[in-house]
Amino acid sequence: EAGVTQFPSHSVIEKGQTVTLRCDPISGHDNLYWYRRVMGKEIKFLLHFVKESKQDESGMPNNRFLAERTGGTYSTLKVQPAELEDSGVYFCASSPRLAGIHYEQYFGPGTRLTVT
Amino acid sequence: DQQVKQNSPSLSVQEGRISILNCDYTNSMFDYFLWYKKYPAEGPTFLISISSIKDKNEDGRFTVFLNKSAKHLSLHIVPSQPGDSAVYFCAARRNSGYALNFGKGTSLLVTP
Numbered sequence: 129e130a131g132v133t134q135f136p137s138h139s140v141i142e143k144g145q146t147v148t149l150r151c152d153p154i155s156g157h158d159n160l161y162w163y164r165r166v167m168g169k170e171i172k173f174l175l176h177f178v179k180e181s182k183q184d185e186s187g188m189p190n191n192r193f194l195a196e197r198t199g200g201t202y203s204t205l206k207v208q209p210a211e212l213e214d215s216g217v218y219f220c221a222s223s224p225r226l227a228g229i230h231y232e233q234y235f236g237p238g239t240r241l242t243v244t
Numbered sequence: 245d246q247q248v249k250q251n252s253p254s255l256s257v258q259e260g261r262i263s264i265l266n267c268d269y270t271n272s273m274f275d276y277f278l279w280y281k282k283y284p285a286e287g288p289t290f291l292i293s294i295s296s297i298k299d300k301n302e303d304g305r306f307t308v309f310l311n312k313s314a315k316h317l318s319l320h321i322v323p324s325q326p327g328d329s330a331v332y333f334c335a336a337r338r339n340s341g342y343a344l345n346f347g348k349g350t351s352l353l354v355t356p
Contacts, residue, residue: 132287159342170246171288171333173343184343219287223342232278233344235287 130154132236134220140242146208149239153202153222160203161223161233162195166216177203178225210243217241247271248336250347257354263321265350267334270315274336278344279308279319282331291332292319324354 133152141147153160162174174193175185179200188195192211197203207214217240221233249268257263265279275296280288294301294308294317301308307320321328331351335344 161342161344163344163346168348170248170348171335171344171346173345176342184341187343221287232290232293234290235280237285237287 132220132222132234134218134236134239136239137237138240138242140244141210142244143212144209146206147210147241149205149207149218149220149241151203151205151220151236153220154234156224157222157234158200158225159223159231159233160197161221162203162205163219163221163235164216165219165238166213171219174205207241210241212243215241215243246347247274248334248345248347250332250334250350252350253348254351254353257324257352259326259354259356260323263319263324263328263352263354265319265321265332265334265352267317267319267347268315269317269336269345271336271338271345272315273338273340274345275339276337277308277310277317278335278337279306280333280335280346281328282333282349288333321352324352326354326356328352329354 135150160177165171173187176183177197194206217238219238221235223231223233278293279291282288310317331349334347
């Protein structure tokens with residue numbers, strides 16, 4: 129079974145440009161999450177999809193970030209326009225969905241975003 | 245406001261000895277706790293978890309202890325092996341949601 133995959137693995141863009149990150153969750157996982165780790169800090173939650181619906185987007189830093197999950201499969205996270213403080217590693221994770229059961233989240237390898 | 249804290253950025257242990265990684269949390273609404281292990285250039289990998297209704301969970305060489313009154317949990321690795329060298333993240337989840345709250349991580353080095 130393939131794990132969570134993310135593309136690209138590394139992106140270097142200039143301030144003001146747009147970048148789109150992609151995440152393919154484990155097949156059959158309804159829950160999809162985005163997290164971000166800024167250098168030297170903790171991994172922080174950005175948002176949570178259940179299928180194609182945004183369940184919790186309380187961690188999204190501002191309206192320059194737009195996440196989508198059309199059809200409930202892969203997800204994209206767009207940053208437009210990018211700022212210097214957006215640099216960091218963006219992780220995607222997925223988990224199955226069964227009521228009342230705790231499941232760990234399976235993480236992808238991350239996309240390292242560098243904004244210059 | 246960081247709700248999960250790992251106050252030791254690094255730890256060095258000799259092979260065969262016990263590694264103890266500590267984690268403190270502030271939010272009493274957390275009811276599920278996880279430890280993740282991370283190698284460079286990879287995503288975090290789930291290691292072990294514990295529900296707030298338990299005080300201990302064991303899986304092979306890994307044991308997690310939870311002290312709810314102290315809002316403290318620890319991960320014990322016995323015996324430690326060089327392959328255990330990685331960054332270990334403590335994470336916690338509230339009973340009303342799915343989002344994980346992570347600590348900053350502890351870098352463990354197991355020396356031969």
